[in-house]
Amino acid sequence: MQRITRACYFDLMLLQFNRGPFLLAEARECLGIDFDKWELIKDKFTIKESRYYNERLQEEIDKRKSYCESKKKGAYAMHTHMHTEDEDEDEIKNENKDENSGIRKGVQGEISLFDQFWKAYPKKVGKAAAEKSWKKIKAPTETLKIILINLEWQIKSEQWIKEAGQYIPMPVTYLNQARWLDEKAEVKNENNHPYRRVD
Secondary structure: OOHHHHHHHHHHHHHHHHHOOEOHHHHHHHHHHHHHHHHHHHHHOEEEOOEEEOHHHHHHHHHHHHHHHHHHHHHHHHHHHHOOHHHHHHHHHHHOEEOOOOEEEEOOEEEEHHHHHHHHOOOOOOHHHHHHHHOOOOOHHHHHHHHHHHHHHHOOOHHHHHHHHOOOOOHHHHHHOOHHHOOOOOOEOOOOOEOOOOO
16 A cells, blocks of 8 residues: 555544544545545445444444443442542542643542553653654544554564564654554465455
8 A cells, every 4th residue: 555545544544533434525624635545445444324434443442432431330330439429529520631731630640641652562662752752742642542452463463572572663663653553464364365454
């Protein structure tokens, strides 16, 4: 897939991640002058009720949503047994995310969005440079969600596992090159016929 076409594909994936399944008019608005690339990538999206979506991304979004809801319910149940109603209200306010600083406040202290990335990333090298690159990311909250989803398979990928993780990108490289947008390479089946793969 050509670089511009791949960038268009990732733009539409982000559109879906942020807004859900999208209309063709929204795709046109998102891609702008590159909308002619739509014909090359539209087969990567399923259409339902005039809206397009990538099935694999939608599965991950649904899984994440379900997980967050179950955690929220569990935390709320535990909360009601331990605190009075007034204490609950104060703590819920403290847990709200501060969008400007990228900090999530809670019972366990303050954890920045970057620190959440750093904790999840397998190669702990060049933290200061990586944090500097992180500050340049637009929509860091949404980007972190995508990173955490994709790190789940990237950490297990053949390229990252081989030679004791020698080929895991440096954290600053991962951020500067937006490597969370890399596509998962499909393995070959038993008959040695490759599944469809995006190059």
